[in-house]
Amino acid sequence: MNHSVIRFILGYVVGFMGLFLMLPVLVAFIYHEPVWFDYAIVAFPCLIIGIANSYFKPKNHSFYLKDGFFCTGASWVVLSVIGALPLYITGEIPHYIDALFESVSGFTTTGASIVDNVERLTHASLFWRSFTHLVGGMGVLVFLLTVIPLAGGDGSQFNLMKAESPGPSVGKLVPKLRNTAQMLYLIYLGLTALEIILLLLAGMTPFEAINTGIATAGTGGFGIYANSIAAFNVKCQWIVAIFMFIFGVNFNFYYCIMFHHVKEAFKMEEVKMYTFLTLTSIGIITFNILGSSAGLFDALTKAAFQVTSIQSSTGFSTADFAVWPQTSRCVLVLLMFIGACAGSTGGGIKVSRFVLMGKAVHKELISYIHPRSVRKTILDGKPVTHDTIRSNNVFFGTFMLTFFVSVFILSFENLDFSTIFTAVIATMSNIGPGMSLVGPAANFAFFSDVSKLVLIFDMLAGRLELFPILMLFHPVIWKDLFSKRRCKELKNAGKILKK
């Protein structure tokens, strides 16, 4: 593996964490909170490391897929560990594993919390929690690509982006990868700004609007009030619901719209299926909770909010859906597995994976009826490569195996099945609240440390789509990391490239 590039990138990640941590320092100053000091003493060493690191540029930028995967996995571990420090140092979360859980939950845009009453937190910490969603939503390495002139060519950079971007395949929007990353961030921040403005107009205070806006953008779900979005008026709830839906759509869709490829945009099968699932689920749930609501509009508002919240994997709530009738709960649990579109900020298995799996099942069925027919799988009018389909199938298996192992370890808590089952899926799909004891009115504080570590693993594995995190546990990668021969090879390759 290319140690120097990995060191270089991780150094930048630490440096940017230093920069990011200056924001809560600013917030603390505005609200005259003494916790500014706690954030600052984490921020400064990070900044120094970041600046020092930038002086030692790697000689060889060549970067393989495994370097990309390792780097991504390691970056997210570094992010989470540093992000937890201020929460722990301020004493607001006195147990470090809890702080780590909160930090991982933030960066992975899960939104599951161990804080019993968020209203007791300082403004600085509330903002920091929301801000981690913004960083994690689009990915920190994709962000790095937009700002650092990382040499090594598109191929190397692509290996980095592939590991962090959600979905079965990564497409470049424009020929140069760096421009693609910039374009994605432009759409991302533009939409976030639009939501914040609308929320301000609908009556939120600036602090509320900014926090809610960035937590929606990352499809995170950390709220600043104990009753989440139920604290705001119906107008705000609809704005948040619509933006949750928007951030769950594949960003390629917006790119196509922006550059007048409207026809292409509306041909995207994943977006059509995502919309279909959302509308159908809203219909079923509205009808199902009508009896316990104050009229049709109230039921529709609650249903629309909760469906977009769960399907986009945000996890905000306006009602305690854990006490809704079984059909509604069942629809929500199924949506937890399905999740949002690939190439969005949302989590879950992703709609496109289900679309591909549906096509694979149909193809298998046809292969029994007409064994000699050779059919290509077509998605959005283009044939899907054999490798993508294989990876997609294996992804389902890996997801299920990880899911089952996690459920098994959590079963030692001796809680009811529904709690364990939904705690695991709510973290693996980066949603936040589950059902029963981990419902929207509850939190994850009661789990043991072992269970919390499992859930932390699940959140990271879910956000990075399993393989970059699973790889960190594979002996081959560690053997490669410490193998001297490989280092020498790469050094020589660097020299050759220079010549």
Next chain:
Amino acid sequence: MNHSVIRFILGYVVGFMGLFLMLPVLVAFIYHEPVWFDYAIVAFPCLIIGIANSYFKPKNHSFYLKDGFFCTGASWVVLSVIGALPLYITGEIPHYIDALFESVSGFTTTGASIVDNVERLTHASLFWRSFTHLVGGMGVLVFLLTVIPLAGGDGSQFNLMKAESPGPSVGKLVPKLRNTAQMLYLIYLGLTALEIILLLLAGMTPFEAINTGIATAGTGGFGIYANSIAAFNVKCQWIVAIFMFIFGVNFNFYYCIMFHHVKEAFKMEEVKMYTFLTLTSIGIITFNILGSSAGLFDALTKAAFQVTSIQSSTGFSTADFAVWPQTSRCVLVLLMFIGACAGSTGGGIKVSRFVLMGKAVHKELISYIHPRSVRKTILDGKPVTHDTIRSNNVFFGTFMLTFFVSVFILSFENLDFSTIFTAVIATMSNIGPGMSLVGPAANFAFFSDVSKLVLIFDMLAGRLELFPILMLFHPVIWKDLFSKRRCKELKNAGKILKK
């Protein structure tokens, strides 16, 4: 499709049903029960149809994979519909959907019952319920292959056997397929006889021993007492437990042992993994229920019985495991998904599918670390074909999709999540009892007719491993069935073959 062969095979299935139904007539005579008449009036028309059918031999025996799949799906529907008739006619199950549920549950070796108290049933009906397990365990078409000289060559017959035999791939034990089928039935009936003898020696009455023996052989699980196997002494419980384990092992293992390929037998990865899972689960559960048991031996007996019962998908019980601690219940639910070995009479996804999936996941992980390496997947020392791996991956996806759709439809019952979830997996994996309201102390009677039909579908889909049943719902197969051109083609092919 080849209509005449399909008609010929289905006719034989009906005929043999007539023969099988003579057995409960005999039992009714022995116990002086008037229900002999109800069984006889179903048996005779079947026998007549069967005999009449045998006079109209098909001209052309060529048989494609789709014919095999269609024929298998259709045969099982025919079996179930006829098998339900006597239960309905005797008035013991007064609602036909309920009788169909019981019949499907029997043939698919599920063992889920809608009868509130089995002890109120006649001996004839109790025997018939158990006997359906024996027929369904090894498969009725495999049985046909052993007795009818079905021409058309090994290729055609193989297409029939492939659809009915469980597991990712079907191997011939001996060069001729008919001999393979005979060999399988020989092992099957031999082991059953051995179990019945041992149960007699351990103190059961002949009626008890025969019923329990054949229900174990098919890994079915219909008991003849309300408290299942808890009605018998500990010696009997251990015999049943050991035979449940034995019938969950791949039958190739016994074939290898019989013909002195002992080394090969003990190399089978699936059998090793199956044994490992069984022993580990017994260990965990023994430890987990020790507090609520009368000593270590009692805990071990209960744990061993329940683990072998669930993993082999039999579904007998000696304790109400639905009230065990969460860890034990969780282990049992995971075992419900995993199931027994391929090529056994057990259900579930099958251990070998998980072994193959584990290998696929590992290969995927390695492909990110060393993208250019080409590795073959090896099972039992032999390379696995690409097609088998693809089918295996798609199977997992299809299983999950079917599972989720079923859970969704059942959610309209407004029952707790655990009941719905385990009711679906207990039927899809052909186990029988689940947790909560469908636990071993309960039954499936309270479900609505729609839910019962869904569960009937799940039992059939689970037993035939999805595709033969899903195919019955695919429009292409019905178009093929009524296409005249295809019929003509086959007629001509028949003439050419004759020349």
